[in-house]
Amino acid sequence: DAGVIQSPRHEVTEMGQEVTLRCKPISGHDYLFWYRQTMMRGLELLIYFNNNVPIDDSGMPEDRFSAKMPNASFSTLKIQPSEPRDSAVYFCASSIPGTQETQYFGPGTRLLVL
């Protein structure tokens, strides 16, 4: 299995630009999580989906952030407009059905907003 796939791995953009991060979960996993990680705040859950439906988006910082999961094999996290304080590493993780709560993380997207 290829594991969770994220793209791009690195993104450098200018303030005000739109940023789209992409994630392909592990096949068969029915939960998908988007996290942001910074040195100061650690890992923060932004939003998670179950069977493509958003369950909890209470961690989305503001309306500039949006996430979609159009099908079981693809999700996007969009920031529009981006700001320097959005600079962080963004991780996608997926989890298998049933009682196993283990999360499998992708390699992350390192975002720098200038």
Place this chain on the structure above:
Amino acid sequence: SQKIEQNSEALNIQEGKTATLTCNYTNYSPAYLQWYRQDPGRGPVFLLLIRENEKEKRKERLKVTFDTTLKQSLFHITASQPADSATYLCAPAGAGNNRKLIWGLGTSLAVNP
């Protein structure tokens, strides 16, 4: 609000010794708690899960304890090796939500040869 605290100071130990990392949580009682390892530039990797009705869990050189009275989990690595050097993250389940994890900031471990 739910709060997770891990050793903020980096832990340096000699190869072969036992490393012990602490995770304390406050203001709630998680149904389970997970430990993950994170290497620089990579995503966290799952190590162990322990449930509220379990006192101890082992996997090879790893051992996790869960004390619901003290609201604390201890993570032990016995016979430590330089390859164990990484950041270790504690992640209890969120209150009333078995899929949402609340993450600590992690403890950096360095095992010196």
